[in-house]
Amino acid sequence: MTTPTTPATAPVTQAVRWDLGYDIHLGATWSRFMQGLREAKILANRCPDCRRVFVPPQAYCESCYVPTDEWLELPGEGSLEVFTVVWHGFTGGPTPPYVVGAIRLDGADTLLMHVVTGLDFSDPATVRDQLPQGSRVRAVWSAERAGHILDISHFEPAG
Amino acid sequence: MARRAAISGVATTEATSPSKQTSSSLELCQQAAWAALEHARLRPEDLDAIVVGNIDGFEGTALSGKHVTRLLGLGRHLPLIILNTGGTTGGNLMQVAARMVRSGTHEAVMVLGQPTFFGARDLQSAINTNSPMIVEQPLGMGAFHMGAFAASAYQARHGISARDLAEVIVADHDKASRNPKAHLRYTVDVDYVVNGTPLSTPLTQPMVCPVSTSANAMVLVSEARARALDHPTALVTAMGTTSDPYLGGGKGDFAALENLAALARRVYRLADIREPRQEFDVVEVFAPYAHMQPMQLEALGFCEPGTGIELIRSGATAIDGDMPTNLSGGPKCTNAGVAGELAPYLYVAMQLMDSAPPEIQVAGHPRMGLAHGTGGSFFQFENLAVLTRLDPAPEA
Ligand SMILES: [Zn+2]
Numbered sequence: 228m229t230t231p232t233t234p235a236t237a238p239v240t241q242a243v244r245w246d247l248g249y250d251i252h253l254g255a256t257w258s259r260f261m262q263g264l265r266e267a268k269i270l271a272n273r274c275p276d277c278r279r280v281f282v283p284p285q286a287y288c289e290s291c292y293v294p295t296d297e298w299l300e301l302p303g304e305g306s307l308e309v310f311t312v313v314w315h316g317f318t319g320g321p322t323p324p325y326v327v328g329a330i331r332l333d334g335a336d337t338l339l340m341h342v343v344t345g346l347d348f349s350d351p352a353t354v355r356d357q358l359p360q361g362s363r364v365r366a367v368w369s370a371e372r373a374g375h376i377l378d379i380s381h382f383e384p385a386g
Numbered sequence: 387m388a389r390r391a392a393i394s395g396v397a398t399t400e401a402t403s404p405s406k407q408t409s410s411s412l413e414l415c416q417q418a419a420w421a422a423l424e425h426a427r428l429r430p431e432d433l434d435a436i437v438v439g440n441i442d443g444f445e446g447t448a449l450s451g452k453h454v455t456r457l458l459g460l461g462r463h464l465p466l467i468i469l470n471t472g473g474t475t476g477g478n479l480m481q482v483a484a485r486m487v488r489s490g491t492h493e494a495v496m497v498l499g500q501p502t503f504f505g506a507r508d509l510q511s512a513i514n515t516n517s518p519m520i521v522e523q524p525l526g527m528g529a530f531h532m533g534a535f536a537a538s539a540y541q542a543r544h545g546i547s548a549r550d551l552a553e554v555i556v557a558d559h560d561k562a563s564r565n566p567k568a569h570l571r572y573t574v575d576v577d578y579v580v581n582g583t584p585l586s587t588p589l590t591q592p593m594v595c596p597v598s599t600s601a602n603a604m605v606l607v608s609e610a611r612a613r614a615l616d617h618p619t620a621l622v623t624a625m626g627t628t629s630d631p632y633l634g635g636g637k638g639d640f641a642a643l644e645n646l647a648a649l650a651r652r653v654y655r656l657a658d659i660r661e662p663r664q665e666f667d668v669v670e671v672f673a674p675y676a677h678m679q680p681m682q683l684e685a686l687g688f689c690e691p692g693t694g695i696e697l698i699r700s701g702a703t704a705i706d707g708d709m710p711t712n713l714s715g716g717p718k719c720t721n722a723g724v725a726g727e728l729a730p731y732l733y734v735a736m737q738l739m740d741s742a743p744p745e746i747q748v749a750g751h752p753r754m755g756l757a758h759g760t761g762g763s764f765f766q767f768e769n770l771a772v773l774t775r776l777d778p779a780p781e782a
Contacts, residue, residue, distance in 0.1 A: 238408050240505075251519055282635075283521050289631050309542065309640050311534035313526060314584040317510035321526040329535060329635060338635035340522045354587065360542050376521045 256286040261374035263300070269366065269379075271335060273297045279336040303366030304385055305332035310343055312354050324348050330364055330382055341366075342381040358384065391487035392612035392776050393480070393620040393735040394605050395426025401569035401600035401720045404504035411501050412454055414601035418725075419458045419498055422603035425741070426494075427615060430460040433605075434492040437467045437483045439475035439724035441502055454500060472516055474627075476602075476727025477672065477759020477769040483606045484622040484771075493611060499602040499732075502723025509597055516763050518633055530594050530675065532634060532764045534586035537677035539640035541588060544692030548588045551676040552579035555593055555718060557698050558679070561705075562715020564745040569598040569720040579676075588677075595674035595721040602725040602732050613779040620735035620755070624656035625771035634764040643685035646760070646768045650686050657772040662687040667752035668737040669703075669711040670730035672759045674721055679712065682758065705748060713737070713746040731757040731771065738775040751775065 253261060256272070260283050263270035272295045273280045274288035281288075281295065288295050310328035313321075326346055329338040343364060346357050358364075365385035372378035397418045409417075423430065436458075440451035451468035467486075471478050476499045483495040503509060514528035540546060556576060562568035574592060582590035612619040628649040630637055638644055650662075659665050671686075673679035680694020688709060689697045697703065703711035712718075714733040717726050734755035736742040752775065759769040 236408065238405065243505075253520065257520065283633065289636070309535055309539040311531055311538050312587040313531055313534075314586060316526055317514055317528045318508050319511070320528065323526075325526055327525050327527050327531060329640065337631075337633070338637070340525055340527065340633075340635050342525050351584065351587070355538070355542070376524050 254286070256284050259298070260284050264376070264378035265372045265374045267368045267372065267378075269301045269303055269332065271299055271301050271332075273299060280334055281337050282332055282335045282339050299334075301332045301334050303332070303379075305330045305335065305339075305364065307343065307358055307362045307364050307382075308338055308360060310358065312346070312348065312351070328364070328382065341376075341379060343383070344381045345384045389488050389490050390609040391484040391606050391622045392609055393622070393731075393739075393773065394607045394612050394615060395422045395424070395428070396602075396604045396732045396735050396739070396741070397421030397425055398567050398602045398729070398732060399600045400567055401598045401722060403569065404597060404599055407504060407599040411504075411601070412457055414599065415454050415498055415500055415603070416458055418601040418603035419460065419496065422496065422605050426605035426607065428494060428605060430464070433460065433464055433494050433496050435465040435467060435486060436460070436496040436498060437469060437479050437486070438498045439479050439500060439728070440468045440470050441472060441475055441724060455498070460496075471767065473761025474727060474759055474767040474769055476724040476729070477731065477761070478627060479724075479728055480604065480606070480622075480731045481625050481627065481769060481771065484625060487606050487608055494605060494607045497604045497606065497728065499725035499728030500723070501599045501601055501725050503597050504599040504722070516761075518763055522634055522763075530589055531586045533594070533675040533678070534589050535634065535764070536640045536681065537588050537675065540677050540681055543641040546692070546695065548580045548590075549576050550695050551588060551593060552576040553695060554676045554679050554698055555579045557703070558712060558716050558718040561713050561746070562719030565713070565715050566743050566745065567600070567720070568715040569600070570596055570715070571719070589675060593676035595717045596719070598720045598722040598726065600720065600722045600725055602728045604728070604732055604735065609776070612776055616778055617741070618739050618751075618778065619776045620738040620773040621776040623772040623774045624653045625769075626653045626656070627767065627769040628652075629762075629768075630764070630766040632763060632766060637764060642691060643681050643768075645766070646682060646685040646758075646770075647687075649768050649770050653770045653772060654687070659772065662756070663689075663709060666709055666754050666756045668713070668734055668748050668755045669709055670714060670716070670733045670755075670757050671712060672717055672727060672730055672761075673712065674717040676718075678765075679716070683711070686756065686758070705746065710748050713742070713748070727759050727761065730759060731773075733757075734773050738773055
């Protein structure tokens with residue numbers, strides 16, 4: 228026996244949940260970087276061929292395909308290349324507005340992404356001009372450090 | 387001579403928002419697959435394989451590549467290739483199928499782009515899984531925030547205002563309003579775009595893509611089979627993919643798409659393209675955010691750095707311009723995940739086959755097209771193909 232049905236005119240949905248915790252194994256290179264952060268040091272490494280300095284460090288140079296095993300410590304100061312003001316965040320993230328920037332630490336060839344403070348958000352139209360490209364910024368360390376990127380609390384304008 | 391592959395059939399379903407979609411993902415895929423097969427004048431038993439995109443973890447559908455293809459009704463003995471390259475999966479589907487045909491092991495391969503994302507209630511939580519987890523996402527950086535870096539750097543270098551960026555969106559919506567298969571078919575003005583909800587400077591809500599639901603499919607066959615058909619097909623003349631470093635901080639320059647420019651040089655060399663602006667009759671790029679289309683047009687050699695918006699403003703990219711671009715409305719107006727990433731390839735093929743919706747079909751039988759895709763963390767991956775109209779062989 229069949230029951231006549233009518234085509235759906237509104238979507239029929241049922242809720243399911245996907246909530247998956249995950250442990251990412253950092254491996255030797257990033258573990259050493261994180262241990263450095265715990266000690267308030269920013270560790271980087273250098274490609275033996277192209278001599279570029281990577282921060283965060285990476286085990287291989289993606290251009291030369293060689294292991295990068297020469298380590299160095301970088302100063303916590305550099306210039307801000309670019310930033311965005313986040314007005315709309317996401318579940319589990321920081322409370323907006325906040326600023327995320329790409330920072331060229333002195334001596335680094337790559338950019339380190341981090342939170343940048345010290346901007347006045349009261350007039351959104353002027354925020355970009357407060358820290359033009361190349362502005363100097365310095366790392367501010369968290370009092371409690373656990374081997375995490377947020378052991379650097381944020382970067383603040385320097386000088 | 388090496389074998390060549392051609393797109394001989396394409397199909398897209400109508401696109402809607404998730405809240406209006408009454409079909410399941412599977413039903414949309416069935417519609418697209420059978421319509422593409424019909425367009426290619428093939429029966430299911432003519433297919434040698436199917437290539438399907440499957441983005442594990444973006445939706446509760448980890449094995450959908452297997453169960454969806456099983457339920458398309460195309461038969462029991464269809465070999466399946468599952469492809470997962472994250473956000474670029476759709477763009478790479480056509481490239482994998484073309485390589486299978488070129489290799490000589492396959493005569494006819496179907497490509498299926500499924501809709502993704504439309505079950506996710508918190509879309510940002512889903513797509514933020516492509517933000518580097520350990521060193522970048524904890525800073526509060528998700529998908530459109532990563533996009534905003536390039537937009538900010540591009541603005542700073544070339545003195546581009548938010549109103550300039552808004553013009554790109556106005557043009558995209560004008561195009562989508564004419565495409566019966568597009569999702570957002572309303573027109574907008576510059577004030578609406580710049581006054582939209584701010585997301586991440588300079589991007590406002592109207593400057594980023596919607597979540598759409600639709601499925602796309604295409605069929606690739608050997609050149610010999612393509613020539614035997616009674617309609618034009620789209621020969622895959624050249625293609626390639628490329629990658630930047632994983633971390634956003636590994637990019638050399640946020641204000642220019644260096645990675646895409648390098649890929650374009652490589653693909654143009656393969657296709658012997660010397661003057662892209664003169665040679666391409668139709669272009670579709672994957673540009674879900676306002677700044678991307680002008681930056682891509684620059685990287686693809688259509689104009690000088692910083693002049694992409696001027697090019698769009700000039701009318702060159704409109705349907706009656708000399709290089710119609712994103713006549714579909716692009717991903718800014720229709721983005722159904724994997725299906726959305728396949729869409730640029732699909733629309734360029736449609737144009738070359740004179741089978742685009744009449745409202746957006748370029749007049750005069752376009753012959754040379756460029757299709758592009760991009761995705762991944764900070765759009766680290768790029769894919770590109772040159773497609774050429776292939777006319778049926780004259781009757782012997
Ligand atoms: Zn190197």
